[in-house]
Amino acid sequence: MKVKAILFDLDKTLIEVGDYVDWLKGRQDMVKVYLKHGISAKILIRYTDPGRLFAEMYNELARMFPDDRVIAIQREASNVLSMHELKALDKVRLMPGCLDVLRYFKRKGIKIGVVSLNGEKVVYEALRRTGIYHYIDIYFSRDSPGRPKPYPDHILNCLKELKCNVKEAVFIGDSLVDIEAAKRARVIPIGIATGFFTEEELLAAGAKLVVSSLSELPNRIFIV
Structure with missing residues (x-):
């Protein structure tokens, strides 16, 4: 090969x-975004990892919204997680x-x-x-x-x-x-x-x- x-x-x-990121708080903030847009808590509890949660929400949101709305909601969720990631960059x-x-x-x-x-x-x-x-x-x-x-x-x-x-x-x-x-x-x-x-x-x-x-x-x- x-x-x-x-x-x-x-x-x-x-x-x-990643060791310096508050993933717990980041996930909690993401969940608030998804709940606000109508994603069921029963679906959200399936994904404890913030990255996996974000990835899987594409399909969930696509069942409810057109593509442009899905992208906007995902951008909102990503931004709240990024706030916690950016705080760790000094390390x-x-x-x-x-x-x-x-x-x-x-x-x-x-x-x-x-x-x-x-x-x-x-x-x-x-x-x-x-x-x-x-x-x-x-x-x-x-x-x-x-x-x-x-x-x-x-x-x-x-x-x-x-x-x-x-x-x-x-x-x-x-x-x-x-x-x-x-x-x-x-x-x-x-x-x-x-x-x-x-x-x-x-x-x-x-x-x-x-x-x-x-x-x-x-x-x-x-x-x-």
């Missing part, structure tokens, strides 16, 4: 910021080995993309503040057009922008949502056990390979 593009998750994969840092790995793949001529469940401003600021923005060819946040992870939309749109076939790309992330999204996009899923999930869990979810750190990637991804 010739790898032409490597797509990364952001938090817990390339950078660390953002690179994951070990990140800079060296990005430099390595760029020297090899590999296209690099980021597909994140963080908000648009958060992704941009995190990349800028950590000094890796210019290594990234393209990024997608939860605010980008289409449904975010675990749906394949953002991965497929990212590859389209990079003019890369799904068979020539891999997706690297630390969560089960990352693995699910990669599988749905038919991109090779690679797990990195730097987040909440173990190697065994990532493999069980369908990862073809799991590494324990970014530094392992150059020796584990075959590039022609």
Whole structure:
């Protein structure tokens, strides 16, 4: 296999910021938005993770509203969550080995993309503040057009922008949502056990390979 593009998750994969976000309060604020617009509490309690909650609300809202209204409500929900994410940016840092790995793949001529469940401003600021923005060819946040992870939309749109076939790309992330999204996009899923999930869990979810750190990637991804 010739790898032409490597797509990364952001938090817990390339950078660390999520540990400093008040996700509980962020989710509570999002729920208030969805309740205001008529989403049932019985539906909302299915999703404890704010990112998953946001992603799944696309389908729920689409049953009730036209597309432009769905987008407006999702923007409102994303903005209240972003308020909590932005407060944590002063503590953002690179994951070990990140800079060296990005430099390595760029020297090899590999296209690099980021597909994140963080908000648009958060992704941009995190990349800028950590000094890796210019290594990234393209990024997608939860605010980008289409449904975010675990749906394949953002991965497929990212590859389209990079003019890369799904068979020539891999997706690297630390969560089960990352693995699910990669599988749905038919991109090779690679797990990195730097987040909440173990190697065994990532493999069980369908990862073809799991590494324990970014530094392992150059020796584990075959590039022609």
